Amino acid sequence: MGEGPGSHADRFLKARSERASALLEDYTELIADLTAEHGEARLVDIARAMGIAHPTAAKAVSRLKREGLATSRPYRGVFLTEAGEAMAEKARIRHQLVLDLLLAIGVPAEAADLDAEGIEHHVSDETLAAFEAFLKRSGG
Amino acid sequence: MGEGPGSHADRFLKARSERASALLEDYTELIADLTAEHGEARLVDIARAMGIAHPTAAKAVSRLKREGLATSRPYRGVFLTEAGEAMAEKARIRHQLVLDLLLAIGVPAEAADLDAEGIEHHVSDETLAAFEAFLKRSGG
DNA sequence: ACAAAAATGTAGCCTTGGCTATATCTACAT
DNA sequence: ATGTAGATATAGCCAAGGCTACATTTTTGT
Numbered sequence: 001m002g003e004g005p006g007s008h009a010d011r012f013l014k015a016r017s018e019r020a021s022a023l024l025e026d027y028t029e030l031i032a033d034l035t036a037e038h039g040e041a042r043l044v045d046i047a048r049a050m051g052i053a054h055p056t057a058a059k060a061v062s063r064l065k066r067e068g069l070a071t072s073r074p075y076r077g078v079f080l081t082e083a084g085e086a087m088a089e090k091a092r093i094r095h096q097l098v099l100d101l102l103l104a105i106g107v108p109a110e111a112a113d114l115d116a117e118g119i120e121h122h123v124s125d126e127t128l129a130a131f132e133a134f135l136k137r138s139g140g
Numbered sequence: 141m142g143e144g145p146g147s148h149a150d151r152f153l154k155a156r157s158e159r160a161s162a163l164l165e166d167y168t169e170l171i172a173d174l175t176a177e178h179g180e181a182r183l184v185d186i187a188r189a190m191g192i193a194h195p196t197a198a199k200a201v202s203r204l205k206r207e208g209l210a211t212s213r214p215y216r217g218v219f220l221t222e223a224g225e226a227m228a229e230k231a232r233i234r235h236q237l238v239l240d241l242l243l244a245i246g247v248p249a250e251a252a253d254l255d256a257e258g259i260e261h262h263v264s265d266e267t268l269a270a271f272e273a274f275l276k277r278s279g280g
Numbered sequence: 281a282c283a284a285a286a287a288t289g290t291a292g293c294c295t296t297g298g299c300t301a302t303a304t305c306t307a308c309a310t
Numbered sequence: 311a312t313g314t315a316g317a318t319a320t321a322g323c324c325a326a327g328g329c330t331a332c333a334t335t336t337t338t339g340t
Binding site for chain 1: 150
């Protein structure tokens with residue numbers, strides 16, 4: 001048969017890799033938020049905000065460090081690297097745009113807020129551009 | 141502070157649980173497709189369509205069986221139970237609606253096709269209803 | 281200054297979802 | 311009918327992302 005590009009497999013592979021990076025994006029976004037609010041991101045705050053136990057947050061931070069997205073010293077707060085900041089910023093923009101789009105479509109605020117979190121990681125640059133164009137069009 | 145409902149933690153918990161069920165939904169949807177096309181879903185076809193190795197597909201089928209979503213006998217095809225069919229049907233509708241919405245917004249067909257796969261699992265009933273209303277409104 | 285509380289670190293366990301390698305079974309062809 | 315190809319099963323490995331329990335370090339309060 002040879003389904004070519006756009007096959008089942010392609011879509012699933014894309015969705016899988018997005019799921020894999022979704023958590024890292026969430027963490028960088030959150031760390032950026034906490035840093036903006038409190039000057040630093042403490043493990044305990046990360047854990048509470050993510051709704052997980054601190055050892056899980058610690059593991060995640062290890063991974064962030066391993067991937068070059070964050071730095072930290074023992075018993076101190078966590079900070080983003082340049083790469084981490086970039087990822088957080090990209091996630092922030094994406095999140096806001098998805099949220100705006102949902103609201104523009106007529107999704108109730110509460111549902112939009114909840115759903116945007118999951119959706120944002122699966123929106124390609126191309127789709128994001130279309131969202132932006134739609135908002136511009138319908139907004140003004 | 142006590143952020144109350146709609147906090148970071150709530151959104152992340154929701155996104156996490158959606159990620160967990162996303163794969164099961166993908167499998168039921170795919171098995172339904174294959175069954176419609178070929179009368180049954182063979183492991184090898186499932187694996188190819190998902191872009192994974194067969195042992196991985198076999199494990200997934202075990203899990204589907206354990207969750208009461210599918211049945212199978214050794215060296216034979218996989219079939220959905222009532223519950224599995226229901227999940228597949230719901231996923232199908234959801235997928236189509238998300239795809240239609242993306243197209244209506246102006247997302248190019250190829251991007252819409254790819255992104256819908258990831259997005260569909262994070263769209264709540266409420267948001268889905270809003271999508272439907274928007275399509276009705278803008279469609280005619 | 282020192283004890284108690286809070287935060288962080290570490291160890292060890294579980295499940296999920298990937299993989300490869302190997303064994304067994306089914307189906308097909310000659 | 312039997313050998314080979316194809317499909318399925320099984321074992322065992324890995325990393326991620328959860329958890330609890332316990333150890334250590336910092337911070338705080340008196």
